[in-house]
Amino acid sequence: MAHAEQVKKMTELVAKFVGYTGKVLPDDVIAKLEELRREEDDPMAKVIYDTMFRNQQLAKDLDRPSCQDTGVIQFWVKCGTKFPLIDELEALLKEAVVKATFDTPLRHNSVETFDEYNTGKNVGKGTPTIWFDPVPKSDSCELYTYMAGGGCTLPGHAMVLMPGEGYEGVAKFVLERMTSYGLNACPPLLVGVGVATSVETAALLSKKALLRPIGSHNPNERAAKMEKLLEDAINAIGLGPQGMGGKASVLGVHIENSARHPSTIGVAVNVGCWSHRRGHIIFDKDLNYTVLSHKGVSL
Ligand code: SF4
Incomplete structure (x- = not known):
């Protein structure tokens, strides 16, 4: 695959993954909420847990974000120094957020500080937030995604x-x-x-x-x-x-x-929060991916 096509492919995959994590909570969060619901005795609390599960089901069925506040997008990237797209990664992640904003859709949560206007695309000066950790001799790229809601x-x-x-x-x-x-x-x-x-x-x-x-x-x-x-x-x-x-x-x-x-x-x-929208995905050098946070997902 030509380099430009690889950039396009990874941009699309990250955009889809970010959008998906806005709608479906990771497996460990769902399992923990189910455990807390089982152990709860308070009638009001039980109703609220049941409403959370119904909210999740509706988000899936209606293909909508599980909370209206889809946050500021944050990435923690453990990138192999030999990953073929390392030079393009920062720009690619930003572009993926713009794409996810319109395709998912995501709420517009990037306001330029001091200028006080919403960019309308979830990107701005320093957003999405990206933390890079280089991984020597590796040719793969591990991404943690997170939606940092206001509350x-x-x-x-x-x-x-x-x-x-x-x-x-x-x-x-x-x-x-x-x-x-x-x-x-x-x-x-x-x-x-x-x-x-x-x-x-x-x-x-x-x-x-x-x-x-x-x-x-x-x-x-x-x-x-x-x-x-x-x-x-x-x-x-x-x-x-x-x-x-x-x-x-x-x-x-x-x-x-x-x-x-x-x-x-x-x-x-x-x-x-309870709607802890965290994703974890690993790309190899050919952009084959493994999703660790959500079992059985294909993008
Ligand atoms: S704290 Fe979490 S669940 Fe509550 S409004 Fe914010 S993002 Fe949504």
């Missing part, structure tokens, strides 16, 4: 704690956000926590934590224990589905961390 983005927060505040300080920071803003973010929530040196390193890790499959754990056993403790603590608030009260508040708590400066604890929290 679920609002609880996001980052700060640098004094080292003496310790892990108790991290827990307090997360719980303060959950008790003040969690209600508005369409629970049950996926809570991503980043722990690192500074605000930007912690913030990026907290977003990457949201892209991990639900049920996965931090490989460090102390961090994994903290994920469980935070999950229990946030569930104890009893936000329930859509914040109307119930047994669970969260789909899960994921912590991602790096080593850090001894004098600081950078911490950040990022939140995904």
Whole structure:
């Protein structure tokens, strides 16, 4: 296939995949919502979970986004340095978002800051958001896609704690956000926590934590224990589905961390809502693809 045709093909595939993830939630999110529905006793909460499943079915049947807020599109790209389209990737992803905006369709969510106008295409200065991680010697390209909705983005927060505040300080920071803003973010929530040196390193890790499959754990056993403790603590608030009260508040708590400066604890929290529209797809050098987030999908 000629190079230009390859660019066109990948643009179309990414556009279709982004559109698809706006309509169909990933398998792990559906499985977790089903589990929470089974374990719920509160009659109102049960009705709300059932409405969420009906909403998902209607989105599929009517071929429409599962929530009106299709967010700002974000990509985390782990791109092999030998992937044939590496040079075109950034422009291609932007073009795919424009295409998905009109084909899906997606709500127009890119407003130029300071100039205050909506571009109408979901692209603008720095949008879609793209984070690149190069993968040496590889010729494949792994993409995580995410729709960052307004409500679920609002609880996001980052700060640098004094080292003496310790892990108790991290827990307090997360719980303060959950008790003040969690209600508005369409629970049950996926809570991503980043722990690192500074605000930007912690913030990026907290977003990457949201892209991990639900049920996965931090490989460090102390961090994994903290994920469980935070999950229990946030569930104890009893936000329930859509914040109307119930047994669970969260789909899960994921912590991602790096080593850090001894004098600081950078911490950040990022939140995904029940309509957690995350996609995960891998392309090989010939653009054969494997979708990991949604079983049995062909684009
Ligand atoms: S928080 Fe999620 S479900 Fe609620 S309006 Fe925003 S994108 Fe939709």
